[in-house]
Amino acid sequence: MKIKKTEKKEKNEVEIIVEIEAAELETAVNKAYHKNKGRIAVPGFRKGKAPRRMIEKMYGPEIFLSDALDELLPQALRFAANETEFNIVGYPKVSDVDMKENNVSADLTLIAALYPEVKIGKYKGLKAPKAKVEVPNSDVDFEVESARSKNARIEKADRPAKDGDIAVIDFEGFVDNKPFEGGKGENYELTLGSGQFIPGFEDKVIGMEPGEERDLDLVFPEQYKAGLAGKPVVFKVKLNEVKEKILPDLDDEFAKDVSEFDTLKEYKADIKKRFIEERQKDVDETFENLLIEQLADTLEADVPEAMIDEQADNSMEGLTRQISAYGMQPAQYMQMLGITPEQFKERMRENSEKQVRASLALQKVAELEGIVISDAEIEEEFKSVAEQYKMKQEELMEKVPKKDIERDLKLRKAAKLIIENAIAEEFKKSPEESKEDKPAAKKANAKKPAVKKPAAKKTADDNKEQEK
Numbered sequence: 001m002k003i004k005k006t007e008k009k010e011k012n013e014v015e016i017i018v019e020i021e022a023a024e025l026e027t028a029v030n031k032a033y034h035k036n037k038g039r040i041a042v043p044g045f046r047k048g049k050a051p052r053r054m055i056e057k058m059y060g061p062e063i064f065l066s067d068a069l070d071e072l073l074p075q076a077l078r079f080a081a082n083e084t085e086f087n088i089v090g091y092p093k094v095s096d097v098d099m100k101e102n103n104v105s106a107d108l109t110l111i112a113a114l115y116p117e118v119k120i121g122k123y124k125g126l127k128a129p130k131a132k133v134e135v136p137n138s139d140v141d142f143e144v145e146s147a148r149s150k151n152a153r154i155e156k157a158d159r160p161a162k163d164g165d166i167a168v169i170d171f172e173g174f175v176d177n178k179p180f181e182g183g184k185g186e187n188y189e190l191t192l193g194s195g196q197f198i199p200g201f202e203d204k205v206i207g208m209e210p211g212e213e214r215d216l217d218l219v220f221p222e223q224y225k226a227g228l229a230g231k232p233v234v235f236k237v238k239l240n241e242v243k244e245k246i247l248p249d250l251d252d253e254f255a256k257d258v259s260e261f262d263t264l265k266e267y268k269a270d271i272k273k274r275f276i277e278e279r280q281k282d283v284d285e286t287f288e289n290l291l292i293e294q295l296a297d298t299l300e301a302d303v304p305e306a307m308i309d310e311q312a313d314n315s316m317e318g319l320t321r322q323i324s325a326y327g328m329q330p331a332q333y334m335q336m337l338g339i340t341p342e343q344f345k346e347r348m349r350e351n352s353e354k355q356v357r358a359s360l361a362l363q364k365v366a367e368l369e370g371i372v373i374s375d376a377e378i379e380e381e382f383k384s385v386a387e388q389y390k391m392k393q394e395e396l397m398e399k400v401p402k403k404d405i406e407r408d409l410k411l412r413k414a415a416k417l418i419i420e421n422a423i424a425e426e427f428k429k430s431p432e433e434s435k436e437d438k439p440a441a442k443k444a445n446a447k448k449p450a451v452k453k454p455a456a457k458k459t460a461d462d463n464k465e466q467e468k
Contacts, residue, residue, distance in 0.1 A: 001079045002138070003376045004084060004107060012304055014086045015095075018076045025068060025105055027358035032067035061102075069097065069106070076108050082401050089307045113306035118364045120288060121150030123418055128290035131283050135275040143271050144170050144250070147258045152245035158209050159242065160174070163193045166243040173235045175228065183233075190466065198224070201235065201287040208239040288415060291422050296358040303356055311352035312345075365414040373409045380406050 001024060005017040033052045042050035042058055056063060077091045092110035100107050106291040154166065163166050167190045173183030192202045204216045216235040220228045248254045255267035316330075323333050334344045365371075382405060 003078060003080070003083055006084055008086070009111070012114045012116060013301065014054045014084070014112050014379055016080045016084055016092055016112060018080050018108045018110060020072055020076065020106045022104045023073065026359045028068035028071045029064045031295070032064040032072060036064065036067065038413060057065065064101070073108075077110070078398075078401060080110050081110070082403060087115045088111070089304055090312060091116060105293075107287050107354055113304040115307075115363075116303060116360070116381075118360050119300040120295060120361050120364045122359075123295055123298075123365050123368075124421040124422075125423060126291050126294050126418065127423045127425050128294065129427040130287045131277055131427035133279045133283055135279065139275060140268050144268065148247045148250065148254070149245065151254075151258060152247050154243050156245055156429065157244040158210065160209050161192060161205055161239060161242045163191050163206055164245065166190070167192055167208070167239055168241040169205065170238045170240060171235050172224075173233050175231050175233050180228065183235075189243075198233075205239065208237075209442050210239055210242055210387065213226060213238045226427075277436065285421075287424065290397075290417055292358050292362070292415065295361045295381055296354065299357050299361045301357075301360055303353070303360065308353050309354045311356050312348050315348055315352055315355075359411060362411045362414040362418075365418065366410040369414065369417060371410050371413050371417075373413075375405045377409055378402060378405050381409060 001021065002019050003016065004019045005015075007015045009015055022400075030052070033055070037050065037055065040050065040055055040059070041047060042054055045054070052064075073094065080092050081088060089112065092112035094108060095111045096109035097106060098109070101367035119455075153219075157165065169188050171184065171185045171188065172179055177352075190196060190205070192206055194202070196202070196219060199222060200218045200316065201216060204214065204218075208214060214237050216237055218233050218235065220231050220233055222230045224230070248257070250264065251261045255261050255264040259267045259270065261267045261270060276453055319333075320330055323330065328336075330344075333340075333367055334341060337344070339347070382393055385391075385400075386396045389396070459460070
């Protein structure tokens with residue numbers, strides 16, 4: 001392939017003509033022939049045995065051209081993106097295909113959006129609030145207690161159930177004296193105080209003796225599922241068994257069992273160190289985002305729609321991969337957020353425009369500062385990304401243009417320069433934030449679901465820990 005012609009057009013676009021040479025086209029056509037010959041019938045030949053020239057004579061020389069061009073098109077787009085002297089946005093789009101005489105070669109006419117002319121304001125000496133990282137001892141203690149709970153022994157208790165116990169129960173719910181679907185369970189292990197069932201259920205199990213039966217008069221929450229929300233319900237409950245957690249002693253032996261450390265003091269020190277590192281990372285990212293937002297606000301540029309569209313597509317693709325890992329589809333995710341597809345698309349586009357503006361501003365900083373990326377740095381980044389996504393480096397290099405990697409590295413260096421020259425101001429907490437902070441782990445579990453979907457036994461999903 002070679003770039004035959006480039007011409008700048010109106011609307012900040014460039015036209016690129018890529019010539020697909022005879023040898024390349026012949027190779028692609030031959031590949032298309034081998035791919036399709038088994039499906040083509042030619043009198044006198046078994047399927048898959050007819051020579052290519054015979055098929056082309058019978059059905060026309062163009063029979064394999066479409067598949068051949070489909071094969072070559074991605075290569076041509078990447079070639080144009082990498083080889084043109086213009087600074088283009090993403091991949092070009094095909095506007096015309098011109099086959100030469102006897103179909104021996106072809107010219108692809110491509111249209112690509114150009115990066116706009118950019119002006120930015122001050123980028124050194126920017127100011128933003130930056131919080132100080134604090135890890136109170138209560139956070140560390142909560143983490144330790146969580147580890148104790150996970151390593152507790154479970155023993156049978158011959159006494160009334162109390163808060164924190166595991167109550168092994170049979171239950172069945174009745175609305176208007178009729179059982180309802182999903183309202184029955186046998187030998188269900190319910191941790192009292194966990195908030196798994198509807199409000200009041202666990203409180204009324206507390207105090208029951210093993211073998212005792214009770215009728216629990218309750219009311220479904222207004223936010224419960226349709227048909228049951230707000231209705232009175234009677235749960236007939238039998239307490240089969242009470243199990244209690246016996247926590248391990250909080251000593252050096254416990255630390256040895258749950259960590260790589262020999263003493264409780266060392267174990268707690270490591271927890272605190274880890275919390276500090278995690279929170280410092282969050283603080284640094286927040287500080288960086290505030291600075292980049294300030295920079296982006298100074299941007300003066302006519303941002304091409306193609307840039308925003310490309311960023312929106314990339315963001316949507318990434319989000320789809322992320323939520324798919326949790327067994328969800330985009331439609332389910334939107335429903336969970338309570339927004340329509342149109343509203344979701346608008347939000348996605350607004351965020352994408354902000355990201356594009358920030359990227360353009362950082363690129364301008366890189367240009368003004370003369371930031372250069374070496375071939376060694378690009379090679380190392382290809383290697384790192386390939387390892388991250390468990391791909392072969394050669395495969396990644398075929399799919400991702402070198403220019404994209406170079407641009408990303410320039411953006412990082414530009415952001416680093418801005419941070420190093422920024423001024424961190426005192427972070428002032430709001431009245432709400434100034435209240436005594438809860439342990440990090442406790443915050444994560446602070447909002448428990450009001451109700452648990454009734455089920456006879458715990459499913460596998462109930463026991464999965466979701467990690468992001």
